[in-house]
Amino acid sequence: MREEDSNWFSRWEEELPSPEELMPLSQTLITPDLAIAFDIRNPNSPQPLPPSSAATTTVAPSVAPPIAPSTQPNSAEFDNSGELGSGAAGDEPARTLKRPRLVWTPQLHKRFVDAVAHLGIKNAVPKTIMQLMSVDGLTRENVASHLQKYRLYLKRMQGISGGGGGGGGGGGLASADPATDHLFASSPVPPHFLHQGRTNSDHFLPFVPVAALQHHHHQQQMAAVAAAAGHQQLQQQYHHHRQVGHFGSPPNGQFEHPFLTRQSQPVHRIGAPVHNPIAAAYVEDLESGTATGGKKVLTLFPTGDD
DNA sequence: AGAACAATAT
DNA sequence: CATATTGTTC
Numbered sequence: 504m505r506e507e508d509s510n511w512f513s514r515w516e517e518e519l520p521s522p523e524e525l526m527p528l529s530q531t532l533i534t535p536d537l538a539i540a541f542d543i544r545n546p547n548s549p550q551p552l553p554p555s556s557a558a559t560t561t562v563a564p565s566v567a568p569p570i571a572p573s574t575q576p577n578s579a580e581f582d583n584s585g586e587l588g589s590g591a592a593g594d595e596p597a598r599t600l601k602r603p604r605l606v607w608t609p610q611l612h613k614r615f616v617d618a619v620a621h622l623g624i625k626n627a628v629p630k631t632i633m634q635l636m637s638v639d640g641l642t643r644e645n646v647a648s649h650l651q652k653y654r655l656y657l658k659r660m661q662g663i664s665g666g667g668g669g670g671g672g673g674g675g676l677a678s679a680d681p682a683t684d685h686l687f688a689s690s691p692v693p694p695h696f697l698h699q700g701r702t703n704s705d706h707f708l709p710f711v712p713v714a715a716l717q718h719h720h721h722q723q724q725m726a727a728v729a730a731a732a733g734h735q736q737l738q739q740q741y742h743h744h745r746q747v748g749h750f751g752s753p754p755n756g757q758f759e760h761p762f763l764t765r766q767s768q769p770v771h772r773i774g775a776p777v778h779n780p781i782a783a784a785y786v787e788d789l790e791s792g793t794a795t796g797g798k799k800v801l802t803l804f805p806t807g808d809d
Numbered sequence: 810a811g812a813a814c815a816a817t818a819t
Numbered sequence: 820c821a822t823a824t825t826g827t828t829c
Contacts, residue, residue: 604821643813652822
């Protein structure tokens with residue numbers, strides 16, 4: 504068993520996403536612009552929603568423009584700077600509204616695990632993980648909650664069998680309850696996690712998610728950089744919360760949306776008049792028809808991660 | 810004051 | 820059951 508340990512250790516190291524791999528994976532969760540661009544609005548509000556108003560009435564995440572909107576190169580279509588003066592005057596859209604449930608997709612979880620792996624169990628605390636993930640819209644609470652569950656999952660596995668893991672494409676999983684932790688099973692679980700408190704000395708280099716591509720998200724990236732660099736002061740400076748819409752992604756690409764299939768990432772240099780077609784938002788009514796129902800879930804398609 | 814964790818609520 | 824929210828402790 505020990506040998507195996509060293510084995511997957513090597514394998515794991517090789518599978519570790521390189522800094523570049525991790526960085527550009529900017530998983531813009533929300534994509535409000537996209538939602539708007541796609542004419543996706545809350546089905547609940549039959550309002551035609553005039554584009555000029557750009558006022559996402561209800562749930563539509565008007566996403567508060569926390570980051571300098573002034574830097575917006577083009578996209579002058581929606582001016583978020585000036586909220587919707589009419590009607591709802593003075594009420595910060597982002598604030599007051601409750602953010603929809605975050606859906607931990609395999610992709611998201613993978614990023615989560617990778618981040619934890621790079622940080623090492625010891626340093627893998629919600630804040631750091633969140634920063635390293637660089638996922639827009641992700642909050643510390645989201646990560647904390649997920650981390651809690653994840654820890655339980657690891658613990659469970661420890662007790663059951665030592666050889667679970669099932670490396671990424673591999674397959675053999677030793678989950679005690681496939682129906683319960685199928686999400687976790689979809690991601691390669693770093694071995695060390697299962698062992699026990701690796702007190703430290705994780706020689707993982709603090710890769711820095713350089714700021715590139717994307718125009719916005721400066722703060723988060725800065726925070727991530729600061730974290731990697733060890734500038735705690737910087738971390739504290741950025742401090743801020745974000746309000747977004749929904750997140751998520753298809754379980755296995757088995758979705759039936761006409762135009763929202765998988766979008767590649769052309770990575771257009773510059774001059775692209777439109778935003779990045781990184782992902783498309785998808786709204787599905789989870790109305791259970793009967794009573795209690797009435798929930799909506801918006802899922803964001805992965806950029807083609809795995 | 811803020812973050813992490815644990816427990817509880819939805 | 821999966822997340823969110825809340826409470827408690829460090």
